[in-house]
Amino acid sequence: MTEEKIRVLVAKPGLDGHDRGAKVIARMLRDAGMEVIYTGLRQTPEMVVEAALQEDVDVIGLSILSGAHTALVPRIMALLREREMEDVPVFLGGIIPTDDVPTMEAEGVAGVFGPGTSSDVIISAIRTAALNQETGTDAGG
Amino acid sequence: MPVDELLAQAKAGSRRAVARLLTRVERNEETAREVVEALYADTGRAHVVGVTGAPGSGKSSLVNELAQAFRRRDMQVGIVAVDPSSPFTGGALLGDRIRMRDLAGDTGIFIRSTASRGSLGGLSRATAAMVKVLDAAGFDVILVETVGAGQAEVDIARMAHTTVVVEAPGMGDEVQSIKAGILEIADLLVLNKADRPGAASAVKALRLMLHMGQGASLRHHGRRLSSAGGDERARASDNDGADGEGGWEIRLYETVATEGKGVEEVVDVILAHRDYLKASGEWQEREKDRSRQEMAQLLQARLMEQLEQQVAPAERERLIEAVASREVDPYTAVSRLFDRITLQG
Numbered sequence: 001m002t003e004e005k006i007r008v009l010v011a012k013p014g015l016d017g018h019d020r021g022a023k024v025i026a027r028m029l030r031d032a033g034m035e036v037i038y039t040g041l042r043q044t045p046e047m048v049v050e051a052a053l054q055e056d057v058d059v060i061g062l063s064i065l066s067g068a069h070t071a072l073v074p075r076i077m078a079l080l081r082e083r084e085m086e087d088v089p090v091f092l093g094g095i096i097p098t099d100d101v102p103t104m105e106a107e108g109v110a111g112v113f114g115p116g117t118s119s120d121v122i123i124s125a126i127r128t129a130a131l132n133q134e135t136g137t138d139a140g141g
Numbered sequence: 142m143p144v145d146e147l148l149a150q151a152k153a154g155s156r157r158a159v160a161r162l163l164t165r166v167e168r169n170e171e172t173a174r175e176v177v178e179a180l181y182a183d184t185g186r187a188h189v190v191g192v193t194g195a196p197g198s199g200k201s202s203l204v205n206e207l208a209q210a211f212r213r214r215d216m217q218v219g220i221v222a223v224d225p226s227s228p229f230t231g232g233a234l235l236g237d238r239i240r241m242r243d244l245a246g247d248t249g250i251f252i253r254s255t256a257s258r259g260s261l262g263g264l265s266r267a268t269a270a271m272v273k274v275l276d277a278a279g280f281d282v283i284l285v286e287t288v289g290a291g292q293a294e295v296d297i298a299r300m301a302h303t304t305v306v307v308e309a310p311g312m313g314d315e316v317q318s319i320k321a322g323i324l325e326i327a328d329l330l331v332l333n334k335a336d337r338p339g340a341a342s343a344v345k346a347l348r349l350m351l352h353m354g355q356g357a358s359l360r361h362h363g364r365r366l367s368s369a370g371g372d373e374r375a376r377a378s379d380n381d382g383a384d385g386e387g388g389w390e391i392r393l394y395e396t397v398a399t400e401g402k403g404v405e406e407v408v409d410v411i412l413a414h415r416d417y418l419k420a421s422g423e424w425q426e427r428e429k430d431r432s433r434q435e436m437a438q439l440l441q442a443r444l445m446e447q448l449e450q451q452v453a454p455a456e457r458e459r460l461i462e463a464v465a466s467r468e469v470d471p472y473t474a475v476s477r478l479f480d481r482i483t484l485q486g
Contacts, residue, residue, distance in 0.1 A: 004168070005256070030232035035256045040239035047245040051238060054252055056160035083157065
């Protein structure tokens with residue numbers, strides 16, 4: 001009877017100067033009926049992963065503008081593995097050069113959304129990932 | 142994973158297990174029931190402190206500082222932060238963690254954000270069960286931050302042992318402070334942003350309100366909130382307490398949460414209030430009130446569920462339309478629905 005809510009962490013690791021994009025995304029996901037936990041600017045990878053753990057989110061969305069994704073993303077993925085949270089899908093947005101996308105995907109990122117990605121694409125990707133994660137969790141306990 | 146196993150892990154200090162139990166109590170009635178049945182015997186130790194007040198009064202910043210102050214006293218702190226769900230999309234933006242970044246990295250603190258999901262009293266339906274999970278997991282004090290509350294979101298007083306009402310300067314004139322509602326549920330009153338212009342007049346207005354309350358209803362305010370149905374016993378007991386010797390006096394404290402000013406004193410008073418509740422026997426009374434309230438809510442939910450199961454949506458819809466078009470009055474409509482239900486265990 002109760003509708004299953006998708007919980008998403010929108011996080012900004014690193015030293016970005018503004019978070020307009022992340023706020024737009026957070027608002028957009030909210031309007032799509034999701035529960036969005038937003039943690040604000042300048043998070044360390046440890047803070048991001050700890051927040052994801054405490055909030056038991058279905059999906060993590062990272063926004064990185066600074067170019068530090070090559071350092072931050074591997075660290076976050078490693079911390080997720082360390083805490084046995086590798087089943088939580090991670091999406092990446094912000095300014096990610098096309099050349100880096102394969103590296104990010106090899107790190108385990110479920111999808112990279114560059115500037116101009118339509119909201120429908122982002123929302124449906126997150127829904128699908130959350131749904132898969134949900135069935136995975138139920139099966140695995 | 143079975144609930145028992147999760148519970149054992151949570152007690153052994155697994156934060157992920159705590160997080161998963163919280164998700165289960167939030168998911169639906171059925172999973173919540175399973176969890177609460179398993180851990181209820183382990184609850185009742187934590188001091189539950191509600192923090193409520195208007196949007197922007199600084200609740201999250203104050204919780205951030207309070208949590209650190211409790212940690213300095215070697216207490217483990219659980220936090221449940223409620224933010225509103227959109228009434229249109231059901232979505233929510235939970236932003237209380239933004240002000241709690243100082244708490245990251247401390248394993249003695251656990252923060253969980255939750256959406257109100259249509260509840261109007263300033264909490265979500267699952268909040269009470271979430272508090273129980275943190276209680277059973279061994280957190281000494283549980284801070285419950287409500288939705289930005291106005292005048293009527295007083296559910297927190299029924300759940301918390303100690304209710305902190307946070308005010309900020311410039312929120313209205315003296316009449317606002319003598320209106321019924323949120324100020325009445327305070328066990329302690331905090332004027333946050335006390336360095337801002339208008340703080341002095343806010344202090345004056347709030348002191349006046351407290352002064353007028355002395356010896357009258359305010360002294361025994363939150364002890365027995367009369368329930369929605371009007372609980373005669375509760376009112377009678379309010380009058381019994383009118384002699385009020387050795388009662389708890391509600392006082393105003395000034396803080397600047399962003400600088401940590403005044404916070405230690407507030408923590409002193411919160412802990413003194415806990416001692417007062419225990420010494421006076423009011424702790425037990427509040428537990429009983431809370432249990433009464435909780436059972437009433439669960440009963441209500443169960444009745445609604447039976448109604449939904451036993452009366453077809455189309456039939457309910459027809460009655461709603463009949464009420465909307467003034468063919469039937471709402472009382473008669475409800476009687477008709479009620480007649481259709483057979484109570485099932």
